[in-house]
Amino acid sequence: EIVLTQSPGTLSLSPGERATLFCRASQSVSSSYLAWYQQKPGQAPRLLIYGASSRATGIPDRFSGSGSGTDFTLTISRLEPEDFAVYYCQQYGSSPPSTTFGQGTRLEIK
Amino acid sequence: EVQLLESGGGLVQPGGSLRLSCAASGFTFTSYAMTWVRQAPGKGLEWVSTISGSGGSTYYADSVKGRFTISRDNSKNTLYLQMNSLRAEDTAVYYCGRSVRYTSSSVGYFDYWGQGTLVTVSS
Numbered sequence: 001e002i003v004l005t006q007s008p009g010t011l012s013l014s015p016g017e018r019a020t021l022f023c024r025a026s027q028s029v030s031s032s033y034l035a036w037y038q039q040k041p042g043q044a045p046r047l048l049i050y051g052a053s054s055r056a057t058g059i060p061d062r063f064s065g066s067g068s069g070t071d072f073t074l075t076i077s078r079l080e081p082e083d084f085a086v087y088y089c090q091q092y093g094s095s096p097p098s099t100t101f102g103q104g105t106r107l108e109i110k
Numbered sequence: 111e112v113q114l115l116e117s118g119g120g121l122v123q124p125g126g127s128l129r130l131s132c133a134a135s136g137f138t139f140t141s142y143a144m145t146w147v148r149q150a151p152g153k154g155l156e157w158v159s160t161i162s163g164s165g166g167s168t169y170y171a172d173s174v175k176g177r178f179t180i181s182r183d184n185s186k187n188t189l190y191l192q193m194n195s196l197r198a199e200d201t202a203v204y205y206c207g208r209s210v211r212y213t214s215s216s217v218g219y220f221d222y223w224g225q226g227t228l229v230t231v232s233s
Contacts, residue, residue, distance in 0.1 A: 033212065035219040037155075044205055044223035045147075045155065056221060088155055092212075092219050097169045099217040101155040 002027055002091050004102035012110040019076040021105045023089035028069045030093030036065055036074045039104075040085045048087075049074065076107075084109050112136040112222045114206050119227030126196050126231070132189040132206030132224055139187040140164070143209035145220055146180065146191050148202035148229075156202075159191065160209055160217045169217060174200075196231045203228050 003026040013019055023034065032052035037045040047056040049065035052072055062077040076083055089102040118130040132144070146158040159180040160169045168180050179192040189206050203226040211218035 031212070033219075037220075039155075044225055045220075046223070047219065047221050050210070050219045050221075090155075090219060092217055094217070095215075097160065097215055097217050098171065099157045101157070104154045 001098070002029065002094055002100055004089055004091055004100055006087075006089060006102035006105045008105060009103075010106045010108060012108050013079055014110045015079050015081055017079050019079055019083070019107060021074040021076075021087055021107070023067075023072040023074070023102050025070045025072075025091060029072075029091045030095075032068050032072075033091060033093030034065075034067070034072050035090045035092065036063075037088045037090065038083075038085045039088065045088065079107075081109075083107065112208065114208065114222060114224035116204065116206050116224045116227040119204065119229045121230045121232065122196055123233050124197060124231055127192070127194045128196065128229060130191040130193070130204055130206075130227060130229070132191075134187045134189065134206075134208075137208070139182075140184045143211055143218060144182060144189045145207045145209045145217065146189075146204055147207055147220065147223075148200075148204045149226075150199075150202045153202075157217065158204070161189070162214070167215070193229070196229075198231050201229060201231045 034052045036049040039045040053065045092099045115133045145160040161180045177195045205226045207220035208222040209218040
């Protein structure tokens with residue numbers, strides 16, 4: 001099973017600042033099959049990024065994803081008040097078919 | 111507009127059973143695999159199970175294999191999760207999600223999610 005480790009656990013920033021979130025896999029993720037989700041309290045997760053760097057429909061371009069192999073990054077270029085939430089990465093390249101999530105990074109207002 | 115609406119959650123005793131449903135609308139249901147993901151209170155996301163669009167292929171997390179059964183009724187655009195031999199550690203919000211897969215034998219990522227239904231296993 002591929003284990004995903006997200007860092008930092010909590011990130012404290014102010015609106016307008018740049019946020020960089022990391023996701024490291026215990027083994028290489030096939031073909032960059034990595035996604036990022038945002039979850040706000042009491043809500044379902046929302047897909048932000050798939051294929052490591054492709055933005056999902058309706059996602060603002062201040063969100064960007066990068067990386068390959070075992071190291072992936074989610075960057076929010078300029079934080080808006082609505083961006084403070086928990087973020088999860090997910091790898092979906094496993095064989096036999098399965099998937100795993102990282103433990104999450106909490107992005108909080110400083 | 112894609113909509114997923116879960117139902118069937120509630121309080122059940124350890125060892126008991128429960129069946130969750132997820133009603134889908136706004137897309138061609140048979141064209142997509144569907145997935146259940148759960149989230150224990152205050153914890154992260156855990157994949158539970160995925161079923162192919164035809165229902166012919168199913169995949170399970172080790173933690174639920176042999177106890178949970180995923181199924182779908184394509185005539186009703188509805189996904190199900192039959193949960194047997196429930197344990198305290200199965201307590202969670204259960205989300206259904208639409209899977210976008212890169213091959214026919216993968217789980218994929220989840221582009222739409224329902225609002226979730228809470229399952230509490232307690233005596």
